[in-house]
Amino acid sequence: GAGVSQSPRYKVAKRGQDVALRCDPISGHVSLFWYQQALGQGPEFLTYFQNEAQLDKSGLPSDRFFAERPEGSVSTLKIQRTQQEDSAVYLCASSLGPRLQETQYFGPGTRLLVL
Amino acid sequence: AQSVTQPDIHITVSEGASLELRCNYSYGATPYLFWYVQSPGQGLQLLLKYFSGDTLVQGIKGFEAEFKRSQSSFNLRKPSVHWSDAAEYFCAVMEYGNKLVFGAGTILRVKS
Numbered sequence: 001g002a003g004v005s006q007s008p009r010y011k012v013a014k015r016g017q018d019v020a021l022r023c024d025p026i027s028g029h030v031s032l033f034w035y036q037q038a039l040g041q042g043p044e045f046l047t048y049f050q051n052e053a054q055l056d057k058s059g060l061p062s063d064r065f066f067a068e069r070p071e072g073s074v075s076t077l078k079i080q081r082t083q084q085e086d087s088a089v090y091l092c093a094s095s096l097g098p099r100l101q102e103t104q105y106f107g108p109g110t111r112l113l114v115l
Numbered sequence: 116a117q118s119v120t121q122p123d124i125h126i127t128v129s130e131g132a133s134l135e136l137r138c139n140y141s142y143g144a145t146p147y148l149f150w151y152v153q154s155p156g157q158g159l160q161l162l163l164k165y166f167s168g169d170t171l172v173q174g175i176k177g178f179e180a181e182f183k184r185s186q187s188s189f190n191l192r193k194p195s196v197h198w199s200d201a202a203e204y205f206c207a208v209m210e211y212g213n214k215l216v217f218g219a220g221t222i223l224r225v226k227s
Contacts, residue, residue: 004158031213042119042205042217043159056212091158095213101147101166104215106158 002026004107006092012113013082021077021110025094032075033104034067035091043091049075050098082114117142117208121218128196129226136191136221138206147209148189150180153220154202162204165189176200201225 005024013019025032031050035043036059045059051072060067064083069075079086089109095102120139128134140146147166151159163174170182180191189206203222207215 033214035215040219042207042219043215045214045216048212048214056214059214093159098213102213103161103164104213106151106160108156108158 004092004094004105006090006107006110008110009108010111010113012115014115015082015084017082017114018078018080019082019112021079021090021112023075023077023092023094023107025073025075025092026096026105028096029094029105030072030097031095031102031104032069033093033095034075034077035093036061037089037091037109039088046077046090079112082112084114087112087114117146117210117216119206119208119216119218121204121206121221123221124219125222125224127224127226130198131195134191134193134196134200134223136204136206136223138189138191138218139187140189140206140208141187142208146189148180148182149207149209149215150174150178150189150191151205151207151217152202153205159205162191196223196225198225198227 007022034046037043047067048056049069064080066078091109093104093106095104118141149164150162165182203220205220207217
């Protein structure tokens, strides 16, 4: 596939469960971003990787959120002890290089519902 | 911190009519500005972007946007809307560190 893919597309979790969301960026893309989109809102930045290095995690809402990209390709966003306020669409984006002008290409998102 | 305001939550236009979606930003330096479109169940697709140079930017699907520094605006326009343009549109500014700051979005409805 040529685009960014995410799995699962939908996830229902009971409050207190741990979840893991996967992102496969476009092959060769150095930069990878995670965004959270609450219902009726625009996406909000969570974290940014350049290769395997997590350069910015300022948007992670709490220490229950953890992201990794160990080999500089696939990334996983993990949410521990999910809460109802974590319900949102989680979007992953990748860009070719680290330069400021690089276009970010978005995946379809994972819709998380916490009951 | 930068912010983006999209004053219109919903806009309804007739098919074939012209469209303008408003976007205002706050940023100290020359901004990098983007318009994305999101259809239901789909990811965000880039329509166009402005980095520098000509302030009128052409994008895909017949869209264009004009950067006006004096008004801190980057409004999106299309001369003739098609039913397939119904979607949600997001304006965004790129912050230092490559993160995008998005507006709340404008939902476009097209009536036939």
